[in-house]
Amino acid sequence: MNFESFQLDSSILKGVREMGFEEPSPIQAECIPAVLRGEDVIGQAQTGTGKTAAFGIPLLDHVDIRRRQVQSVVLAPTRELAIQVSEELRKIGRSKRVITLPIYGGQSIGRQIKALKQGVHVVIGTPGRMLDHLRRGTLKLDDVEIMVLDEADEMLDMGFIDDIEAVMKFLPESRQLLLFSATMPQGIRQLAQKYMRKPRYITVSRGEVTAPVIEQVYYKVLENAKLESLCRILDSEEVSQGILFCRTKKGVDELAEALTARGYLAGGLHGDMAQQQRDRVMNAFRRGDVELLVATDVAARGIDVGNISHVINYDIPQDSESYVHRIGRTGRAGRTGIALTLVTPREMKQLRSIEIEIGDRLTNRELPSLEEVAERQQQVLTEQLEEIIQSDDPASIFQEMVEALTAKYDPEKVAVAALQMAFADRFTSGNDAVYDFGETGASPGMVRFFINVGRNANIRPPELVKAIAEQSGIHPKKVGRINIYDRFSFVEVPDEAAPFVFEALRQTKINGARVNLEPARPRNRN
Ligand SMILES: Nc1ncnc2c1ncn2[C@@H]1O[C@H](COP(=O)(O)OP(=O)(O)OP(=O)(O)O)[C@@H](O)[C@H]1O
């Protein structure tokens, strides 16, 4: 099967080739001919399998560019998706000179009116703004032959049904209607019955709703240790780019801020932000300047960014549809992806019901230990260094410095000092605080206190033990084992010593660095 066999306009074929598409995906193979034949189609296929082009290619093929009228209209649930779909259709239709225009709320309506006046062939928009233009008379859909509802089920779920039906009233009777989504719950059938003529159901998901290329994992975490748990995961995984989903807008703001404060390249996205800000974050994410996009479900549907290696459900999704679409932001167009879900003890039930609905089990993984995080950071650093060593740049401005230093000192010492100067910061964070991880990772009968020792505090475990012992009166042996790593340090002590150690830590001052214990609390026993 290839694109040539559809007998598409040569300019559209050129557009498809320019996109780098070599052969049609399964949903495209079935939908393109059906839409070209004029059928109404309900298309369901897993996330990231090319549904946009499945409706986009025949829709663009259908456009008669000599007529400067809107001939196709696509509705999408979010602004970002409308922009993205418009962009993909613009690219595929470029050789044919098809003019596409996204229209969505939050953008100057005057500018949209101006653009519409110049004449466009395809409009892609969110239902509310589309309706606004129709009522003002600044958008005419009298000549529309194809209408598409992308993420149809989501638009029904979001309560857009009235708006959608209102938009449809502006369309001629004899239009083709296409519905697309990775999930098609029952509600869709009613819409189909009402508005479609002999709809063709095209489903290619073979019983699996989630894309098989995505590795699905969950971590058990404690509510008050979520942020720390997340940071450990981020520091031990190879995340090229990731989307982190939160339940609420406030949660997005807080997490984006907390991650930024810890030196991650993070940006927030939710529906209460000004459109300019939304655009700025989205563009930065697409460029790769933002590595972690922290978002509400506004980014769960349709968003296609090539390099996303991880989707992390910082808050577990409300339902299985949300889960399927969220994790579908990775593992797109045949690439692999990793989906990680943080689950608190209270949310285990929720996880089980998602598993039942998607018909799949998530793999449970232990949070990486501090040792693993430290190892991973060392490994990354070593790889980066090796890359520089192998690049063998003879013009390095550091060559002379090193020659001078190695004439005086042991080369090994010089290297260690250089690394310390360059990277000591990376192995600590600027935030002085202690977190109680409760039972996470602690040996039976022991409690762990997690200490964030702060930037360059230079605390050595024996000194800490000594200080605790001296200041608390607890025998040094009873203070227990203390490990100091990069971002976190921890003290593991017997249950009964915990209250004393807690108190001692609160008052401990070492090398002038105050060990601050603010959010700590006794062990969570449930
Ligand atoms: N035939 C093809 N060959 C290679 N890549 C393709 C092909 N068709 C589409 N793609 C690319 O695959 C990616 C995913 O496509 P698309 O966004 O249309 O997926 P989708 O099925 O709509 O997913 P979702 O359910 O998440 O909206 C895009 O980057 C797109 O350009």
Ligand SMILES: [Mg+2]
């Ligand atoms: Mg899509």
